[in-house]
Amino acid sequence: MDALSTCSVIAYDPFMVIGQPPARERADAARNRARVLAAAEELFATKDARQVTMDEIARAAGVGRATLYRRYPDPASVAAALLDEHERVLQEQLMGGPPPLGPGAPPAERLAAFYTAMTGLLERHLHLALGAETGDARFRTGAYGFWRLHVLALLTEAAAPDPNGLVEVLLAPLAPELYQEQRRRGLSPHQITASLTWLSRLLNT
């Protein structure tokens, strides 16, 4: 069994707090949650995600400020909740999907497949990624911990020297700001995945 199976993915959700049986969410609470997420999705897509404020989200959702704060401590958490759904799909494919994304292919190929999948995710949901995983908040995300364990396992399997030193280096080019910058400079998604695939050769030694 994979080491990843022991990694719990952290999402900002009041009902995932350990030891707190849901007890069931009230109907109006659920409705407001949906409103908030829908309004936020719209906002993040429309304007620069890093400038979206709590105030704005609350207003757009037609909800009081305190109601919003009840669930999410800041705009990044809202974006993270929205991203989480998409990331979870990839996480499952990495653990149990068909190779080369899932287990069964050589490490270099799996890394390249992972890179390709991640750039796909970034291309589709860049606004959310910029809102959620910018700067050093990125390292504190549950998702980052997952990617990290995955790549760490690949490095170890490939018998790379000092996997712990290399993990962060190999994950660095997946920073949302970097992807944005590359796109801004006119690189196509395909060009970016090609570069990352080339980088994956490192594991072939």
Added chain:
Amino acid sequence: MDALSTCSVIAYDPFMVIGQPPARERADAARNRARVLAAAEELFATKDARQVTMDEIARAAGVGRATLYRRYPDPASVAAALLDEHERVLQEQLMGGPPPLGPGAPPAERLAAFYTAMTGLLERHLHLALGAETGDARFRTGAYGFWRLHVLALLTEAAAPDPNGLVEVLLAPLAPELYQEQRRRGLSPHQITASLTWLSRLLNT
């Protein structure tokens, strides 16, 4: 002659604005500039650089807010001005210093030397780097443009496929937040440079 020699390094300094002959800085202005820089250096080193405010810098320097805004639009610019001095030294070595940092060594070795020099810079001035080059502000720095041209030249010389696609990727692991994260996880500066040196092998194809 190196392509780098055509790259102007942008620092936030009112007297570097194109077409504005200095005319000479007034004595009190110079004194306040020094006060601001000294106070800021202290502040950035003391607390989390990303939380230093203009208000705080002005107060610490014993200077009015408007005086501070006259020269620097935000705290990042102050940090950039402080960093600039140190970065300039490295820039000169890259252009005209002895190999492998300067011209004359094979690209892979020059890249490794560059990585080592940069991590040295980060280790010594991480607080300033975090204050100046965090998130996507990093890409807008004059210094980044310089590093980018340097690495681009090395990639081209090494006949790498699609240098434009690879530059940002190779510069990604030098993001200050990343260095901070690696150090936080217990990696030594030496471990980090070793990993980056290993990465430089890519140019050896």
Added chain:
DNA sequence: CAATAAGTGGACACAGTGTCCGCTAATCCA
């Protein structure tokens, strides 16, 4: 030693934050 304008800094209007607390209404149970 005046004239000049570069330089200064207090004050202001504004935007966003995070929390408190009285009220509303969904849920539960008799």
Added chain:
DNA sequence: TGGATTAGCGGACACTGTGTCCACTTATTG
């Protein structure tokens, strides 16, 4: 079904930081 309970709501508040304006100060120049 209808009253009690309490989760959930949201307006209001105090606070911090921003960026700009403008009347005052003072270094410089002839």
